[in-house]
Amino acid sequence: MLDPSRIMQRCGALSRHSELSGGLTRVYLSSEQAAANELVLGWMREAGMQAWLDAIGNVIGRYEGEQPGLPCLMLGSHLDTVRDAGKYDGMLGVVAAIECVHALHAAGKRLPFAIEVAGFADEEGVRFGSTLLGSRAVAGTFRRDSLDATDKNGITLAEAMHSYGLDPTRFGEAARPKGSVLAYVELHIEQGPVLEAEGLSVGVVTAINGATRYALEIEGLAGHAGTVPMPLRQDALAAAAECVLAVEARCGREPDLVGTVGKLETLPGAVNVIPGRVRFTLDLRSPSDTLREAAVADLLADMGRVCLRRKVVFRAQKMHDERVAVCAPWLMEQIGAAIAAEGISVRRLPSGAGHDGMAMIELCDIGMLFVRCAKGISHNPAEAITAIDAETGARVLLRFIENFQARKR
Ligand code: HGY
Ligand code: MN
Numbered sequence: 001m002l003d004p005s006r007i008m009q010r011c012g013a014l015s016r017h018s019e020l021s022g023g024l025t026r027v028y029l030s031s032e033q034a035a036a037n038e039l040v041l042g043w044m045r046e047a048g049m050q051a052w053l054d055a056i057g058n059v060i061g062r063y064e065g066e067q068p069g070l071p072c073l074m075l076g077s078h079l080d081t082v083r084d085a086g087k088y089d090g091m092l093g094v095v096a097a098i099e100c101v102h103a104l105h106a107a108g109k110r111l112p113f114a115i116e117v118a119g120f121a122d123e124e125g126v127r128f129g130s131t132l133l134g135s136r137a138v139a140g141t142f143r144r145d146s147l148d149a150t151d152k153n154g155i156t157l158a159e160a161m162h163s164y165g166l167d168p169t170r171f172g173e174a175a176r177p178k179g180s181v182l183a184y185v186e187l188h189i190e191q192g193p194v195l196e197a198e199g200l201s202v203g204v205v206t207a208i209n210g211a212t213r214y215a216l217e218i219e220g221l222a223g224h225a226g227t228v229p230m231p232l233r234q235d236a237l238a239a240a241a242e243c244v245l246a247v248e249a250r251c252g253r254e255p256d257l258v259g260t261v262g263k264l265e266t267l268p269g270a271v272n273v274i275p276g277r278v279r280f281t282l283d284l285r286s287p288s289d290t291l292r293e294a295a296v297a298d299l300l301a302d303m304g305r306v307c308l309r310r311k312v313v314f315r316a317q318k319m320h321d322e323r324v325a326v327c328a329p330w331l332m333e334q335i336g337a338a339i340a341a342e343g344i345s346v347r348r349l350p351s352g353a354g355h356d357g358m359a360m361i362e363l364c365d366i367g368m369l370f371v372r373c374a375k376g377i378s379h380n381p382a383e384a385i386t387a388i389d390a391e392t393g394a395r396v397l398l399r400f401i402e403n404f405q406a407r408k409r
């Protein structure tokens with residue numbers, strides 16, 4: 001009853017709604033996201049669900065249980081992407097979940113709980129810097145001051161919501177009451193090499209690594225590249241370069257720590273001007289919150305010292321900070337049982353990548369099912385999966401759903 005070619009075709013269809021010609025970039029509250037949402041709403045309705053856009057811009061589909069109004073098992077993932085993204089990060093989880101509901105509906109099957117599929121609107125946090133905005137609203141942890149965050153054009157989240165047709169003052173309406181969601185379970189590509197290296201198509205996630213993001217700025221003194229002697233320079237980019245290498249050195253010291261400077265902007269950005277200002281980002285992850293917090297403290301101190309020595313000003317603004325999100329053992333068991341029933345050995349593994357479960361854990365227990373992706377490549381247009389693995393993932397998810405036993409939290 002599951003149609004893997006439809007899963008692959010739908011991920012392809014979604015990838016065509018992009019601001020990037022020849023590639024995939026779809027950010028929160030963009031016209032591209034509005035177009036992609038329309039596709040997903042239609043697929044949800046075809047699968048027998050009521051479907052709507054919630055107060056923060058998530059796409060939600062609901063398939064009633066044996067009687068209307070029952071608490072739901074929530075599935076899904078995110079529909080926004082990074083810049084120049086692959087077509088499966090996020091989208092596969094939404095499309096595969098819809099495929100499972102489609103199969104239940106085609107078989108006229110109703111379960112002792114409702115099923116909801118969420119297409120979260122902003123997991124990547126590319127447009128406004130902070131992340132998980134859609135899932136935080138559902139979990140009831142969305143912070144009002146997030147509405148003041150601005151994008152690269154100075155548009156605030158509140159203004160973007162208005163232009164999108166949403167009332168920013170009503171974001172609270174997306175929040176779910178405790179108990180209305182029995183569990184949140186997300187199917188997602190692994191975005192790492194483990195499953196492929198071990199010849200496995202699927203795996204059970206144990207925990208989602210903690211993550212910290214900072215927006216950093218160094219202010220030096222712009223000057224004439226031809227006239228200012230080297231010892232007199234306050235070169236913001238040279239200082240930033242030392243900071244970037246400090247990230248690499250500090251994180252390279254610990255196996256359970258990764259640090260990335262993903263974005264760096266040099267101003268004014270002319271070949272013959274000493275850079276007066278640099279804005280850059282820091283992304284730090286670890287399965288240990290203690291390790292991550294220590295690394296953040298060390299790096300901010302190191303960067304401060306570099307800037308002091310170079311007589312430039314250092315500014316740091318925390319944009320995101322999420323502790324490790326541990327998947328519930330009872331959900332890991334039920335997902336594992338569904339994998340074993342397919343004759344696949346059950347591999348448990350942590351997620352180095354962040355996911356909406358980091359927000360949803362405030363509302364309910366969370367579980368994740370990983371699907372193998374080629375060479376573990378992700379956040380890259382080369383991201384790829386096979387139709388067979390897409391089908392296996394959907395088959396395991398459907399078996400998990402049909403055997404799901406709710407637990408009290
Ligand atoms: O950054 C992450 O780990 C996720 O893709 N948002
Ligand atoms: Mn991602």
Ligand code: MN
Nearest residue numbers: 089090123355
């Ligand atoms: Mn993702």
